[in-house]
Structure formats: structure tokens, C-alpha cells
Amino acid sequence: MIDLRSDTVTKPTPAMRRAMSEAEVGDDVYGEDPTVNRLQERAAELFDKEAALFVPTGSMGNQIAVKLHTRPGMEVVIEERGHIYNYEMAAMSAVSGTLARPVKSADGSGIMSWDDIKAAVHANDAPYYVAPTGLVALENSHNLAGGTLLTRERTGEICAGAHALGIPVHLDGARIFNAAAALSETVAALAAPCDSVMFCLSKGLGAPVGSMLLGSRAFVEEARAWRKLLGGGMRQVGVIAAAGLVALEESPKLLHADHANARRLAEGVAELPGVEIDPARVVTNIVIFDVAGTRRAADRICARLQHAHGVLASGFGTSIRMVTHYDVSTADIDAAVRALGEVLRGE
């Protein structure tokens, strides 16, 4: 199987498994798991934020942030394909009582400008008719926009605009290490102007479980209470945090290879009849291409790829998404391109 559905399918490395088996543990609900504490301190140091909290999933980290930054009845301004809005079970409404205010970026790239956001913000302009904006939510890299990037300058510009109106900014940085590698920036620089940031250990970094939520010490203290309320208080979870520590130290330097493989994949599929993609826009590990021109449904193509060739991909409407990660090699990428060619030729 060549599994290109997501970078979440990565399996823990031998070094992670070793660290897991040797991890020192304690009860993390009492704050007594030394490995979790080390992971939180290391993440805070890398991001140059006051504090960090280990959470079971990225969704929980994002939704705790939405909860803490807003009050029920507020709006969250977010790009229309944003994960927090589309793929987190409407938790921003169910958990926080907020309403998404989706924004289309003017150039269709998914990369919002402050002008795009400003047009969607309600800053107490008609307090008895419209809901106030409680939060701006950003995503870097942007998954469903094809792994596109917010530069440090763009993030700074958006945060400056939002903060001038008293609106906080949360960054869904599930794949911020991919963004940092592609932009030759540090994760701290990309997250610096944001009030909170979530990143995932369990995607391209390869840890089996876990994400981190970071912000001020006071924010993280409150987040700890909400994590418990939502059922995310874990006990001897150092066995998992140990893999996260290895992921933080070892995996970021491997991401360039995933990005090169993604570009190679994009260049390969761009040659196939009926496939629409601009390979130059593939800058991280996510490749999304349109197959409307093949007159075949994306999910039918994916089913054939899987059953006839052992290649797994995700079909959405007329698009197919393939994600590279350390468990797929360059040879696998070439095999996947060949397999797609055969499927499209009806072989």
C-alpha cells in the first residue's frame, strides 16, 4: 500500500518507540508526568510562548482556543475552507455558541489578506443587529487550500489589524513545521503575533498521538481546565509525550524531503490528461488536483487506485488530495503517478 490519504497515517519511528517504552511517567491530571512536563516546556521554548498544553487532538486544541477567546453569540472570522469551520463537527457552535463568518480570499488562493478579513469583521458597528467578531482564526499551512502558506509578514499584518480592533487571533498550525520549513522561518516567528497557536505532533512529525496548544500562561491555565471538562485529562500519558519529544527534535529536518516528493508528485500528475494542477503552487506536502476534465468522479478514481494499485488517496467532489510524509519514498511517488496514469487511461 502507498498511503497518500494524509500525513496522519505516519507510524512512530523506532526512536519514538524506544522513547515510549522508557518514558518516565506520573499522573498528568496532577501535573506530575515529568515527560509531559518536558514536552510542554520544550514546545513553549521552541515557539517562544509562555506556556504549552498537551492535548489529545488538534481539534480539541483548536476548540479550546475558540472557547477561551470568545463568548456565545460571537462570530469567528475564518477562511471558507478552514479546518476549524469545516472539519471539526461544528464544535465552534456546539461547544462555544459561536458562528463562523467564512471569508473567501480575494485571489481564491485561500491566503487571506487583512483587507479580506476586515470586510468580514464586526467591531461593535451595529451592536443590536450584528454579532461582534470574537476571533480571527488562521491556518498555516492551509490544508484544504493545498498546503498554502501565510508568510510571517502576512500573519503580522493580519494580527496588527485584528489587535487594533481588540480582536484576538488563533493560529491553527497543525502543520506549522511544514510552513516553517517551506518558508525558511522558525515556528516561533510564524506564530509570534498570534495570541494562541495549536500544532500537531501526529501529522508530518510522525508521533502517534497528540497536539499542543500554546499561549500566555493564564490562557494555558484556563485551557487546562477546559481540557478536563471536555474529557481530555489524561493520566500516565508520558508514554505518548515521549514520542512527541522525539518528533519535535528529529522530524522537522525531514520535512524538506516530503515537500520535494509533493512537488514531484504534482509535476507527474500535471502531465496526465484531464488533470488540472499548477505544480508551482505546491510548496509543502499537500497536493490537490482537479479531475473534472477526466469526466470521472474523484471517489471512483480513488477506489480504482486503491483496489487495482494499492494507492490510497482522498477524493472530494472533483478533487483528489494526496499528502506526502516520511512513510512514502520517492519511488512510491513515481509508482503512484504511474498508477494514476493507468487508472485514467482505463487500464
Ligand SMILES: Cc1ncc(COP(=O)(O)O)c(C=O)c1O
Ligand atoms: C489544518 C488542521 N487543523 C486541525 C486538524 C485536527 O487535528 P486532529 O485530527 O488531531 O483533531 C487537522 C487534521 O487533519 C488539520 O488538517
